[in-house]
Amino acid sequence: MISFIINDKETSLDLRDGKTTLKTIRENLRLRGSKKGCGEGDCGACMVLLGESIGETTLRYKAINSCLLPVGEIEGKHVVTIEGLNQERLSLIQEAFADEYAAQCGFCTPGFIVAVTAFLLNTPDLDRGEAIQAVSGNICRCTGYASIKRAIFSVLKKLKASDFKKTKPGSDARVKLLVKTNILPPYFADIHERIKKTTPKETSEAAGKIFVGGGTDISVQKRETLENENLFFLSQRKDLREIFIDQGKCHIGGAVTFEELRNSEIMAKIFPEGKKIFQLIASLPVRNRATVAGNIINASPIGDMTIFFLAMDAVLSLNDGKNKREVPLRQFFKGYKETDKKENEILEWIFFDVPGKNTRLHFEKVSKRKYLDIASVNTAVCITAKRNTVEKIGISAGGVGPFPLYLSKTCEFLAGKKVEESVIKEALAIADAEISPISDVRGSEKYKRLLLRNLLVSHFMTLFPKNLKEISL
Amino acid sequence: MKDYDVLLHVKGESEYTADRAEKTEMLHIAILASSSPHAKISAIQKEDAEHTPGVAGIFTAKDIPGKNQIGNIIEDEPLLAEKEVHYIGQPIAIVVAETKEIAKKAAGSIQVIFEEMPPVLSPREAHSKNRFIAPPRIFSLGDAEKAWADCDVVVEGTVESGGQEHLYLETQNAFAKPKEGGGIKIHSSTQSPTAVQKTTAQILGVPMHQVEVDVLRLGGGFGGKEDQATPYATMSALAAFLLKKPVQISLNRSEDILLTGKRHPYSSDFKIGLKKDGTILAYDVKFYQNSGAAADLSTAILERTLFHTTGSYFIPNVRAYAAACRTNLAPNTAYRGFGGPQAMFVLESAIYRAAERLGVDPIVIQQKNLTKAGDEFPYGMKNLSDNAIRCFEEADQKYHIADIKNRAQKWNEDHPQSKKGVAVMPLCFGISFTSTFLNQASALVHVYNDGSVGVSTGAIEMGQGVNAKIREVIARVFSINIERIKNESTNTTRNANTSPTAASSGADLNGNATKLACEEIIKRLKAYAASKLGATPEQIEIKNEKVLCAGKETAWNWSKLVNDVYFERIGLSCLAHYATPNIFFDKTKEKGNAFAYHTFGTAIAETTLDCLRGTYSVDSVKIIHDAGQTLNETIDRGQIEGALLQGIGWLTMEELVYGKNGKLLTKDLSSYKIPDIYSAPEEISIDFLKASDYATGPFNSKAIGEPPFMYGIAAYFSLLNAIKAFKPEAKAVFDAPLTPEKVFLSLYN
Secondary structure (H helix, E strand, C coil): CEEEEECCEEEEECCCCCCEHHHHHHHHCCCCCCCCCCCCCCCCCCEEEEEEEECCCEEEEEEEEHHHCEHHHHCCCEEECHHHHCCCCCCHHHHHHHHCCCCCCCCCHHHHHHHHHHHHHHCCCCCHHHHHHHCCCCCCCCCCCHHHHHHHHHHHHHCCHHHHHHCCCCCHHHHHHHHHCCCCCHHHHHHHHHHHHCCCCCCCCCCCCEEECCCCCHHHHCCCCHHHCCEEEHHHCHHHCCEEEECCEEEEECCCEHHHHHHCHHHHHHCCCHHHHHHHCCCHHHHCCCEHHHHHHHCCCCCHHHHHHHHCCCEEEEECCCCEEEEEHHHCEEECCEECCCCCCEEEEEEEECCCCCEEEEEEEECCCCCCCCCCEEEEEEEEEECCEEEEEEEEEECCCCCCEECHHHHHHHCCCECCHHHHHHHHHHHHHHCCCCCECCECHHHHHHHHHHHHHHHHHHHCCCCCCCCCC | CCCHHHHHHHCCCCCCHHHHHCCCCCEEEEEEECCCCCEEEEEEECHHHHCCCCEEEEECHHHCCCCCCCCCCCCCCCCCCCCEECCCCCEEEEEEECCHHHHHHHHHCCEEEEEECCCCCCHHHHHHCCCECCCCEEEEECCHHHHHHHCCEEEEEEEEECCECCCCCCCCEEEEEEEHHHEEEEEECCCCHHHHHHHHHHHHCCCHHHEEEEECCCCCCCCCCCCCCHHHHHHHHHHHHHHCCCEEEECCHHHHHHHCCCECCEEEEEEEEECCCCCEEEEEEEEEEEEECCCCCHHHHHHHHHHCCCCCECCCEEEEEEEEEECCCCCCCCCCCCCHHHHHHHHHHHHHHHHHHHCCCHHHHHHHCECCCCCECCCCCECCCCHHHHHHHHHHHHHCHHHHHHHHHHHHHHCCCEEEEEEEEEEEEEECCCCHHHCEEEEEEEECCCCCEEEEECCCCCCCCHHHHHHHHHHHHHCCCHHHEEECCEECCCCCCCCCCCCCCHHHHHHHHHHHHHHHHHHHHHHHHHHHHCCCHHHEEEECCEEEECCEEEEEEHHHHHHHHHHCCCCCEEEEEEECCCCCCECCCCECCCCCEEEEEEEEEEEEEECCCCEEEEEEEEEEECCECCCCHHHHHHHHHHHHHHHHHHHCCCCCCECCCCCECCCCCCCCCCCCHHHCCCEEEEEECCCCCCCCCHHHECCCCCHHHHHHHHHHHHHHHHHHHHCCCCCCCCEECCCHHHHHHHHHC
16 A cells, blocks of 8 residues: 555555556546656656655655656655645636746646746745746747746746745745745645654565666656566665765765755855756756666766766765675776676765865766757866866766766876866877767767867866867867 | 636646546557568468457457548558558557557567568658659749849759657547447547548448547647547547447557657758849759658648748749658658748758858848739739738847847857857748638537527637637627637537648638627627617627617627527527638649738847857747737737747757668657757747738738748758858758757868
8 A cells, every 4th residue: 555645635545666656646546637748757747746754844845757756656745736736716826827828738737837836845045047947847849938937937026035035945934935825725734744644654675676766767668567566765765865974075875866966065065066067967857856876877878977976986885785895986887788786786875085175077968958858978077186287187978988988098198287278189089089989869979079079178178267268179 | 817728727627638538447559560661561460469368359451341541632541551561650450458558568469570671761762763642743933944044143052851740748649439329439639520530430431420529629739630640549439449348549659759740851952043132033942852651641731832932032933843752751741831841941041052152141132032012922823912021121120130140240259169140031921721622611609598608610729729719709709708608629510521720720710610600690689689679780789798779788788688589589509611712723733822811920030059069049039920910919929939949949959860771769758859948049029010911810810820930940040150150161051950969060070
């Protein structure tokens, strides 16, 4: 049995953990507002709010693609569909969408309404850019988004940023504010108490189970069969949901999501640009689920997070339940979609040295569509330099080999060199010899080679703007 | 005031076909599709699949009781393949089971033995092998051959434009239920209920009255459900008919992308001749349309390409050759613009190349050759208005094109790695189905005796706001509150022989039919009121729900009058029929008054190119659009904004990638990218042309659905200009979509 609250109602259903929440909503609960547009998290038509109790005072809601959410993950949580946002009168968001005609065929509309509601639950300050980012996972084929933007901005205009600054996301006060401003129905006010009364069942990491991080990839790859598998959700490992610094090393837990990383105060100090740059990775609802560890284990040659941590020279801590071992990420990949991980091992921690003040980081990604797309080429760099002379450097590159590459020869060459045009040009030639891109739907071999070259140049132009203003390519 | 449909949408309460289906237990269909692009079928081994628990039936061509044919214009396409397959994804068999998963698994266990034949994938190869859907056609005006000698400059070139996946958010789906007496009722997500009805009747071998088709609304269509919703609806009907049980079919996203046709890719050759001052004297163009494996609507689409050969320009000497070339891809189909965008993209490319040769901005040539009242189109019709010129001039007056260009140039001088480009796209698009007989519609208006109104037409609501426009027509004719009016589903038992909701004509045709029906009912109401008051019907007026006689209020309001009329035993319903007047086309001469009118406009687009990464964004698009006297400005604005971004998508990021065998590799949303919120232009400004004339839509409105799609072309050429600003020697590529990869390689190749 899986017990949860759906909208305003406590429910228990006898379901297999791997069934998608979308199917559960439409078939078992017979709620029709959530739509299936793609079944792989690329359109947002199935978006729901997932509310999770975190301690006594915090009930955190996130926008989630229900097509990628195994129903086992909603145990003891609050699932809100569009129906759960409806009241007698329209909510402020619904009203704005109606006034602006921000719905044409209407198929994507519930997803947008849910996404904007999630934004208002989570925003610290009603930032316009973050409001747009909140619908980055929602595709509309009709409107061209202009009326949707107008609707979102008109909602923001009707609210006071000061109210939002005063109420912490996840707090009772925020929920009350949203009830008062006609964004949430009144029943939200006591949901947290009701959630606490449900007693989530314990699950074990028994052998033979498939480990599911965020499930954003496995739900697509095993679309037809996931329902029949035995799953263990890493989100159950609350101990792995932390980011902390200990003895000069930053540790990221195996259950930490992309979005948690993006918003982490620790990461903000290590890589201040990350908050903006990591917007380029997936979409908000996918980042709300996808884990950093999952991105690494997935071993996609183009995994964005993997590329970042390769440059950081991260180390992986693996545990099979009996033995723990550590493997440098740079030695983890063995071939296309092949890693050093044994079947019953869990990637528990990813850790790396906290960069010193002479260390600079940068990440580049180019894809056909700037947001919510898989990279054609991505690359990251971590440079420790004094007076423009490289002391230590890590450069990674994705999409140019069978797995995420660490450009060891290029890095060796650059160590001890001064950042200047002739040196960089030589480094580019070495990098070009280290990669082996192939032509596929993400681009031709030639494109990927030249693009990586330019992105490497961009690393140095961005981090050493005085040394390298222009370079002839 | 809030719109009825939009109110349902924001609450998630609008029902789409699948939402109506799941209330009953259904059987589900999986399609066994061809994995070969071109082969003879030697054998189909389905015994194992038939014994899979949960499977209710497996049907192949042999099981079809009627005629195995779904071709709408040309009968060249079976519902289920018989002896041969002609594209990857062609349906061979349908498996019906308790769940879709079981059906899919069983379909996967069917063995089809193919005897492979070589596929033809490119239209030029098909052309060289005389693989035509229909004989090629030629439109001409003046004498292009003679005119070359008078030209100062003649340039030639080749243009490629890619296909485009519709990507309506609601995938193809339908469900069917058996009815008493061997009939069938189908709920289908289709733009053409009559096509579904007729084809199903033919497949089942029953008269059309045995097949009822009902459509409430679509989660997007864009042409993709004009002809290609039919096979899926028909499959559900076939299974329901044979098994005597309700059956549902619903394609998942990848199936939908793999099995259905797209916008037609074109390969074209142009030759254009001009005087030194930019006057275009002659234009010769050859269009090679990649039609796919069956006719579908290809010939009609090709025809519209020919009609739009000269875009919004007058060219005195024209020769346009067009061939629908049969290849081994899924049959390509209708998509917003219906062949028009492909023609205009070629001409704009020709103008761009000519401008390069003349050393002028293409805008000079564009403005110089705009069509004016009295100019003849290559199909013999005369342009009735100067609106092409008026839109262009209004755009220039409002936005000062020269200033926009100067600002871009200044930016380019200051930014070595970032370049801006500016381009203009003038628009002229003919409104009417070019198959004249389709320009008809019916509307059934019921006034209930409480004063509320229900209306049924052939128009399908798919997000374009046709329901709201029809309500607007009724509210205006009756002069009543719009809340009184409700659109019913489109149902073949209420509206027969409907034309597809396509060609931007939904509101024009069905709105006009509705208007006629309302006018007839008003006539009856007025006659009654006049007789009771001893006045003449002309003295009676209904205004804002009040009934006036000679300008003075009477004791009646709308609902009271309606109620009294009912008790007088006067009919309060009317079925009216509308046919667009004064249109014809003679295919033997390729001349005629093909269109009721044209719609015009001008767009100015500005893009910024990141020259290090090859990525770009459309900064702004500024539009003056001729919508006639718009029925609903908000809806028309939404159509322009949406069509514009679809056009930009077609020309920039939406790339269909095929493997060597014609297998589509971009078969999901992770590999086929359509514009997201960040891809939309930062700024879109839209103004409607004032005092627009010659519109035959209801209350002098003009059709809006397709024309603004072509504004996206401006984005393409603004991007070429940005590339040129970075690399003046870069050769302009006329090869849409202009993906970041193509941009990058033209910067660094």
